[in-house]
Amino acid sequence: MSTPETPDARYHIEVSAVAEHIAPQSRPEDDHYVFAYHITIRNTGREPAQLLSRHWIITDGNGKVQEVHGQGVIGEQPTLAPGESFRYTSGCVMETPVGTMHGSYQMVAGDGHHFDAVIPPFMLAVPRVLH
Template sequence: MTAVDENQYRIQVSVETEYLADQSDEENHRWVFAYHIRIRNRGDMTARLLTRHWVITDGEERTREVHGEGVVGEQPSIAPGQEYQYSSGAVLETEVGTMHGSYQMLAEDGTCFDADIPAFTLAVPRALH
């Protein structure tokens, strides 16, 4: 990977989560969560989201990794000052878990770089104090 100039390639990722009680089945250890992602290009050039890498950890420290192309079937190009939003979901075997990861981006000048996805918590509302 090429060394990157932080000012040219700045992608900010923010996340909101929600518990989907109507899709969950606590008796069968199935808790369903939605997460809503906002990806903002704070850099100086357009960047295309090529792939994603997620690390999902449940409340018993079981971890699984997910790799794939794009997000929700798209590989969006995000111009400077613009943002892209999407929603997706995760199913856990516990009431609480975490996710974090990265998007692999390609800038219009041909530079590949990673955009970090900060860790966030997935939790049933009554599970955390």
Template sequence: MSDSPEYHIEVNAETTYIEEQSVPDDGRYVFAYTITIENAGSVAAQLLSRHWLITDANGKVQEVRGEGVVGEKPNLQPGESFRYTSGTMLETEVGSMRGSYQMVAEDGHEFDAEIAPFSLSPPRTLH
């Protein structure tokens, strides 16, 4: 990870519980998450891959690695942002996600953009 101001990617997440796809009696809780990735640095950077750790309330961890996000590898100029929506399924009503995006700057410098942990829970579950 780079703390250099040239290489600074901000990641924000919003989550939604998808009630119509969830079957609580079968341990199926479906969530959508919308991620906004903003290049807050001074050098253009491209997202190459992602690494997620998805943890449910039982402590079960799903690890997800892959190229790009939603089939794309956005190249962000300074000040630009990219927004996408994806989803995940848990076996418990609440859980959390965290991870990182592997980035490469236009000058060839590779760095990770950290994704701070965020909660997955149906409305009114967490007070």
């Protein structure tokens, strides 16, 4: 007799992020800091899954929180087969040289099951600001 699969094994998305400060577009004298972030979304589950929407929580160094909701990412709603990855780059502007981002992607599996893929927190920081 086999053990039934847990939903987590069938529906699992790993998200990783790398952020960078875009100095030429930033204006520190105006509290205007531009960051790019490079996201990799990998389907480590056993079901194909489509990214439907996103929810970001962006917190600057002063504790000011911005929430961003939207359809897809960079105008796309990619479908990932098990083992496939999707990469994209986007950006944000903050009033402080340091902050964090985290959130979730709302997904639908090939069998119609809806689930969230967690975007773990990552740091946005101007180089040499943090020790």
